Amino acid sequence: MADSINATPESLAEQVKNAHYNQSPLQIMGSGSKSFYGRNITAIPLSVAAYSGVINYEPSELVITARAGTPLREIENLLDEQGQMLGFEPPSFTDTATLGGTIACGISGPRRPYAGAARDFVLGVTIINGKGEILKFGGQVIKNVAGYDVSRLMTGAQGSLGILLDISLKVIPKPAYEATRVLPYSHQQMNTLLSDIGRKPVPVSATLLHNNSLYIRLSGAKAGVQAAASAIGGDTLQNADPFWQQLKEQQQPFFNQQRPLWRVSLPPAAAVIPGDLVEEESFIEWGGAQRWVYSHNGKKLQEWAIKNGGHASCFRDAKRDPSLSHSADETVFSPLSPALFALSKRIKDSFDPAHILNPNRLYTGL
């Protein structure tokens, strides 16, 4: 693991240069809070965790810039003091999650469909590419169309195109008021209700369907939220903050099963996933666009998801479940079309010609 001596951009770049020269793959590490996510790789660990600290935060600019190793918790606390937050509500999974890992994995929380995804808030990055060059893209302003949008490309690339050194994010004000309603709704009833209120200016900020209960969180000015809450009906969920927090962090018992947990990303109104592909119980977020299910039939599930306009990833459990052998690892992410894969590979080559940065983490050959 790195100590502070290894945690300057120059020293990190030097290590990448050597790895490039020796064609020796690196596994980029933050705190390891999301090491379960993505395919297993074997490479020499390179820790960025010690490259930590907030570089700049101007609440009135709605922008924060911090080093990749900065704990997410530290950033969230700092924003909270100023009544602001990260709009994509990222999960931490552990107390030690870093900003770099958060952006590299690109996982967004309950607010995603209504406020935007991790990539939507990334304004700029400094990276080390696979040749050990320190490069800066984007910036600290909301509008910036100079050059290709490399900052957003880095989001969710899981380090396979570059090592994130620092990241500038747009932040949003915390809503003045929130309320959560619970309704005894089926999947179909949820679709009808959400497509109806989606056409009205109802300030929805999160939804969950579980066990025929639909939870809808509303956020905004108090009067507007109260008006919307009474229009939607149902009951008020008391103590709603911990409820959404637990959902975001996957702390409900549902998420703690010793089976492969799949994340299915679909058009919101897509059909109910057939029962022969998944276990009965599911957590359906994002108005139907993100569905958490357990499945031992991953390949079939992926095929079904693609056919229905989405994709499926084995989110967690590859390591815990011995029945998922290394070959099953191949199916962590839905396969790309041949044309898209070929293009992705050329992009990988352009950033990391020796394929030393988290190689094969997303797909074999990327």
Added chain:
Amino acid sequence: MSAANKINKDELCKLFRCFIAPQYVISDAETLKPYECDGLSMYCEMPLVVVLPETVTQVQEVLRICHRYTIPVVARGAGTGLCAGAMPNAQGVVLSLAKFKNIIEINPLTRTARLQPGVRNLAISEAAAEYGLYYGPDPSSQIACTIGGNVAENSGGVHCLKYGLTVHNVLSIEMLTVEGEKITLGSDGLDSCGFDLLALINGSEGLLGVVTEVQVKLLPIPEKARVVMAGFDNVQQAGDSVSGIIASGIIPAGLEMMDSHAISAAEDFAKAGYPKDAKALLLCEVDGTSEEVQEHIEKVEKLFHSFGATSVRTSQTEAERALLWKGRKCAFPAVGRISPDYYCMDGTIPRGQLAHVLTEMQKMSDHYQLRVANVFHAGDGNLHPLILFDANIPGEFERTEEFGGKILELCVAVGGCITGEHGVGIEKIRQMFIQFTEQELLQFTTIKEAFDPLGTLNPGKGIPTLRRCQEYRSIEPKKVTTHD
């Protein structure tokens, strides 16, 4: 390239006419003329050929032929761009997507629209209105500009701070590669597997592929929108009010600033009731539910007063709201009335730097002996200085360009960027060297090569080529012609 791969103009046209209606393969000088520039008419070039295909299959075939003969291809929407991004290549084909005007589907249930690339920005909102929906990004050319061009430039508008840029509102695109192969980026869901190539395509200025279909998300039309106008005695106070509003937790739907030149030109033109003696004017629009708007309007009015506004007026009716906006929306043509020509710049700065940047700009204005009027998307830090000049005075445009370049350098120096929403095109290609290092530019070049190894898609735009880097840095400004 081997001799066998060469083709002359007549042979090329003949090839195109095999599958495109002959009248849509344009090769005579007179009919080519309107295509010689985009919205930045100072930069002109006559293309070899213009084609206006009507089907995606035809576009594919055009791309295949151009790829086979290594012929440059410049895709073009409505030609409203402001950075010469759609300026033709003298040896190349202009691929006009003007025939692709169909709205394929508006889906009120999923609140999405599937569009051909030549659909006008405003036409999306017009078609969605019957479902109570609209499309968010609203560049000022929205009456004419197309969604394909919006994707190419990652267009913004006055509502970006709250509703995002094009990249935030596009769910998927169908794109042809330089070889003519069709790929889909993004999905009907909220994310896709693999790299986020959709983000990379937005704002790529036609250098990476040709977009043939775009799916966008639609937003519910706000129940209520009201605008507060405030005049200030100095720019600093106005700038502080902007920061004050943002810090108070309100995200306005629009937050615009004008300086005294722009106020007075706009007021003379639009008679919107702007305080002509003010040094800075702010327009702050809030939207949402009626309750929310009421709450926020009261807060904004109070804030403006506390920051020393000399006048505050809030729209009471839709007509009054439209009138208050009219001055701002007419600011460019209004400035056009007080000067023979104007040159619109497009830098972005951190909002806190506004007063400093305006002061420095005034010094430059004195130095170059050229007036500058400022219209500013204050909410997102996007400056549009309008440099006033007369193209008929020899040397004045060159001075204007130099002044403009200095403004962009200043934007970079204070932590901003050289273009917020107009793009780089040809216009700002030299300023790319101010914003980026050679290694960064080289990274852009290798991304370009991943998509377009022969470099035939919109060559010479967006990303400077680095083969002779040092020479490039000292390159003379491109010779330009100005329109009268």
